[in-house]
Amino acid sequence: MSMASRTPYLVSSLVFLFFLLFVSSTAVVDARGHGNPTTHLHFYFHEVFSNGPNSTIARLAEPHGGVNNSSYFGSLTVVDDMIREGTDPSSRLIGRVQGLAAGVSLSDSTFLTLFDFVFTEGAFNGSTLLVLGRPLLELVVIERPIVSGTGVFRMASGYMLSKIIESPDPNNLLLIEIDAYVWH
Ligand SMILES: *[C@@H]1O[C@H](CO)[C@@H](O)[C@H](O)[C@H]1NC(C)=O
Numbered sequence: 725m726s727m728a729s730r731t732p733y734l735v736s737s738l739v740f741l742f743f744l745l746f747v748s749s750t751a752v753v754d755a756r757g758h759g760n761p762t763t764h765l766h767f768y769f770h771e772v773f774s775n776g777p778n779s780t781i782a783r784l785a786e787p788h789g790g791v792n793n794s795s796y797f798g799s800l801t802v803v804d805d806m807i808r809e810g811t812d813p814s815s816r817l818i819g820r821v822q823g824l825a826a827g828v829s830l831s832d833s834t835f836l837t838l839f840d841f842v843f844t845e846g847a848f849n850g851s852t853l854l855v856l857g858r859p860l861l862e863l864v865v866i867e868r869p870i871v872s873g874t875g876v877f878r879m880a881s882g883y884m885l886s887k888i889i890e891s892p893d894p895n896n897l898l899l900i901e902i903d904a905y906v907w908h
């Protein structure tokens with residue numbers, strides 16, 4: 725327990741270092757007037773969605789379809805996707821996204837997602853962000869709430885913006901650029 729009093733100092737120094745390495749600063753202000761987020765994370769979500777030895781998804785239920793042309797209603801997918809520093813599939817792995825996506829709309833392509841972002845590098849190693857959300861696939865930028873976290877992100881709140889970007893391997897790899905604004 726002798727380390728206990730030093731821990732906050734160490735953690736904040738490490739956060740600062742990580743900030744310099746992976747993160748750009750931001751001037752975004754919380755709508756509720758909470759000031760700048762503590763941390764802005766910028767990274768890429770890589771999902772290997774084709775069937776194959778390196779697939780990062782498992783489809784548990786195929787879509788049932790819905791009235792009015794919903795093509796995803798009833799689908800359920802489990803993912804263990806990759807968080808990488810860049811768009812290149814060989815760029816540095818900094819964590820995983822482990823969770824579920826369910827097609828929940830009878831009338832459009834809305835999903836309900838439950839994702840744990842699990843960091844495995846740098847100052848955020850071992851920390852997680854829990855992100856819920858209701859992405860509608862047609863939207864260019866999808867916003868999801870960050871509802872909590874663990875480790876460095878204990879009691880975190882914030883929001884995550886994601887955007888599908890051009891993939892080097894469109895039949896195999898889904899590539900999403902993510903900006904997360906976190907108060908913690
Ligand atoms: C799966 O990943 C391994 C290790 O990265 C790689 O050598 C192999 O080519 C990949 N296979 C496919 C089908 O992408």
Ligand SMILES: *[C@@H]1O[C@H](CO)[C@@H](O)[C@H](O)[C@H]1NC(C)=O
Pocket residue numbers: 791792793
């Ligand atoms: C489904 O969408 C297609 C193409 O937009 C349209 O032609 C068709 O009428 C729609 N069907 C229903 C049941 O809404």
Ligand SMILES: *[C@@H]1O[C@H](CO)[C@@H](O)[C@H](O)[C@H]1NC(C)=O
Pocket residue numbers: 791792830831
């Ligand atoms: C489907 O379309 C019909 C006719 O436009 C509408 O009355 C109904 O509310 C729609 N159902 C859903 C679940 O969106």
Ligand SMILES: *[C@@H]1O[C@H](CO)[C@@H](O)[C@H](O)[C@H]1NC(C)=O
Pocket residue numbers: 844845846849850
């Ligand atoms: C991350 O944490 C795990 C568990 O504490 C440790 O085994 C691993 O070496 C750490 N990785 C890095 C890159 O610090």
